[in-house]
Amino acid sequence: MLQMYDEPVVENEDESTTWIALSDLMTGLMAIFLTLSIAILVNQNAQRDEIVQDVQQALKKSGLEIETDPRTGDMNIAADFAFESGKAVLKPEGKAILDQLMPVFAKAVFDELSGEQQEEITRLIVEGHTDSVGSYASNMQLSTERANAVLSYIDTQMPDFPHKAELLAKMTAVGRGENDASPTENPADRRVLLRFDFKQPDWTKQPKKNQK
Known part of the structure; x- marks a missing residue:
C-alpha cells in the first residue's frame, strides 16, 4: 500500500511563502528607491533651473547682450568675430566681450546666488570650438588653445574685479574641436x-526645497 508523505510538501510551501514575501519586500524597497530618486532629480533640476535663471536675470539687468541658452545657461562669450580662422588669439572684439561679461558674471555667481546654489556648481567650463576646416586632431588642439586663450586673458590681462580669483578657481578649459561645427x-x-x-546627485540626502 502506498504511503503519503505530507512533511516535504509543507516544507516546500513554507519556502515558497518565504520567497514570495522576500520578493514583495524587494519590490517595495525598489519602488521607494525609485520614488526618492525621482524626487531628488526633480529637486536638483529645479535648483539648476533657478541658478540659470538667476544668472540670466543678472546679465539682463546689466544690459549685456550675450547669446545664452535659456535651458542650460550656456553663454557664447566669444562670438564669431572673436577668433580668426585657424588662430587662437583673441581679437579686440572678443576681449571687449570678456571685459563686459566677466565682472557681471562673477558678481551674479558669488554675490547673488546662495551658498547652497554655489555648491551645486562644481566647475565653470570654458569650452572652445572650431569650424570644420582642417583635420580633426588639429581642430581639437585649436579649440583647446582658444579656451585657454580666454582663461589666460581673464587671468593676466583683465584688471582685477570682485571675485576674480574665485571665478578662475572654478574655471576649466576644454576643447570640442569641430564636433558641433557646420559641414561647411x-x-x-x-x-x-x-x-x-x-555636481552629481547625492542619493544619501532627502530632497528639500532650495532656500536663498
Missing part, C-alpha cells in the same frame, strides 16, 4: 562657450 566653413563656429558643470 562657418565663422560662427569659431567660438568659446561658458557653461555650468553641476
Whole structure:
C-alpha cells in the first residue's frame, strides 16, 4: 500500500511563502528607491533651473547682450568675430566681450546666488570650438588653445574685479574641436562657450526645497 508523505510538501510551501514575501519586500524597497530618486532629480533640476535663471536675470539687468541658452545657461562669450580662422588669439572684439561679461558674471555667481546654489556648481567650463576646416586632431588642439586663450586673458590681462580669483578657481578649459561645427566653413563656429558643470546627485540626502 502506498504511503503519503505530507512533511516535504509543507516544507516546500513554507519556502515558497518565504520567497514570495522576500520578493514583495524587494519590490517595495525598489519602488521607494525609485520614488526618492525621482524626487531628488526633480529637486536638483529645479535648483539648476533657478541658478540659470538667476544668472540670466543678472546679465539682463546689466544690459549685456550675450547669446545664452535659456535651458542650460550656456553663454557664447566669444562670438564669431572673436577668433580668426585657424588662430587662437583673441581679437579686440572678443576681449571687449570678456571685459563686459566677466565682472557681471562673477558678481551674479558669488554675490547673488546662495551658498547652497554655489555648491551645486562644481566647475565653470570654458569650452572652445572650431569650424570644420582642417583635420580633426588639429581642430581639437585649436579649440583647446582658444579656451585657454580666454582663461589666460581673464587671468593676466583683465584688471582685477570682485571675485576674480574665485571665478578662475572654478574655471576649466576644454576643447570640442569641430564636433558641433557646420559641414561647411562657418565663422560662427569659431567660438568659446561658458557653461555650468553641476555636481552629481547625492542619493544619501532627502530632497528639500532650495532656500536663498
